[in-house]
Amino acid sequence: xxxxxxxxxxxxxxxEVTVLQSKINTDFMPKREKEKxxxxxxxxxxxxxxxxxxxxxxxxxxxLLVRGIRNxxxxxxxxxxxxxxxxxxxxxxxxxxAQFPEEKSxxxxxxxxMMDNNRIPTALFVDNDMQQASRIFMPLLCQSxxxxxxxxxxxxxxxxxxxxxWDAIGIIKTEPKLxxxxxxxxxxxxxxxxxxxxxxxxxEAFIREQDLMMMGAEGWSRLxxxxxxxxxxxxxxxxxxxxxx
Numbered sequence: 001x002x003x004x005x006x007x008x009x010x011x012x013x014x015x016e017v018t019v020l021q022s023k024i025n026t027d028f029m030p031k032r033e034k035e036k037x038x039x040x041x042x043x044x045x046x047x048x049x050x051x052x053x054x055x056x057x058x059x060x061x062x063x064l065l066v067r068g069i070r071n072x073x074x075x076x077x078x079x080x081x082x083x084x085x086x087x088x089x090x091x092x093x094x095x096x097x098a099q100f101p102e103e104k105s106x107x108x109x110x111x112x113x114m115m116d117n118n119r120i121p122t123a124l125f126v127d128n129d130m131q132q133a134s135r136i137f138m139p140l141l142c143q144s145x146x147x148x149x150x151x152x153x154x155x156x157x158x159x160x161x162x163x164x165x166w167d168a169i170g171i172i173k174t175e176p177k178l179x180x181x182x183x184x185x186x187x188x189x190x191x192x193x194x195x196x197x198x199x200x201x202x203x204e205a206f207i208r209e210q211d212l213m214m215m216g217a218e219g220w221s222r223l224x225x226x227x228x229x230x231x232x233x234x235x236x237x238x239x240x241x242x243x244x245x
Contacts, residue, residue, distance in 0.1 A: 050113055057120065066123045066238075067114060074107055076126050076234050082108055083224040115217065115241050121147075123240040130211055130236035137210045137235075139166040141223060145216035146171065147242040149181055156189035163189070164210075166196040207233040217241035 057065065069079075078100070085096045093112065097105040115122055136155060138148060155163055165182075167173070172182050172195070186193050196202070207213075207230040215223065220239045223231070 049110060053114070062120060064121050064123070065114070065118065066125055067111065068125045068127065069107065069111075070127050071129065074104055074126065076128055076237055078104060079124075079126055079237070080224050080231070083221055086112075087221055087225055118241055118243055120243050121240060122243070123238055126237040126239075128234065128236040133212045134160055134162065135209055135211045136161065136163045137166065137207070137213045138163060139168060139213070139215055139219060139223065140171055141168050141219035142216070143169075143171065144242070145219040146178060148214065148216055148240060149178075149185065151214070151240065152193075153185050153188070156185055156193050158192075161192050163193050164196055165193065166202065167198070170198075202228075202230055204230045204233045206230070207235070210235045212236050212238060214238045214240065 053065065053067075056062065082096065082100070085091050085099070086093075093109075097109055100108060111124060115124065138152065140146070140148070152163065152165070155161060165172075172179050182195075213235055215238070217239055220237075
């Protein structure tokens with residue numbers, strides 16, 4: 001884990017940094033997974049976040065990059081609005097960024113570079129006060145979202161987890177290979193995986209029960225352009241983009 005200090009933390013003593021590192025580890029590590037996960041935390045105060053991230057990816061040979069954003073830094077509504085503006089090719093990036101406060105536009109510009117130039121699978125996690133990840137909602141809204149099945153396979157092996165897949169485009173039924181893959185993962189899940197019945201409408205009550213919504217980058221882009229009432233109730237968000245190689 002790479003943690004960038006904010007301006008209030010830059011003058012911390014070595015002892016205070018050690019305390020901060022311990023707190024980060026305690027807050028981040030899931031209690032029930034402590035014995036299964038080795039967590040290394042690096043604390044940095046460099047202003048060029050992307051250069052430091054790139055350096056660490058090269059040094060450690062990372063195969064997945066996840067960038068976390070607190071709700072105070074950037075809300076889900078702001079991420080949604082930004083994504084919607086980006087869908088229109090008539091909107092230039094500088095014109096879009098000018099619509100946000102300076103600090104938020106800097107974060108958005110950084111995230112755009114991160115997602116656009118990713119050499120490895122890259123994800124953006126937008127926290128909305130998530131306390132646990134027991135209930136996960138995974139919409140499939142386009143063909144490119146099938147890369148999420150890699151992560152789905154690992155998620156169903158976690159204890160105390162319930163995952164609902166919404167196949168909005170019917171890709172599981174129409175693609176035989178994907179159908180077999182889903183059935184394989186479903187068997188491995190031991191009842192933790194379910195497929196949403198498309199005869200039912202997704203409502204706000206269901207969305208409020210979820211801890212996390214996991215989506216592909218293109219699927220998220222499409223969702224922002226779709227008028228759905230339950231979008232007002234989105235839980236924490238994980239947007240994953242496959243590598244560009």
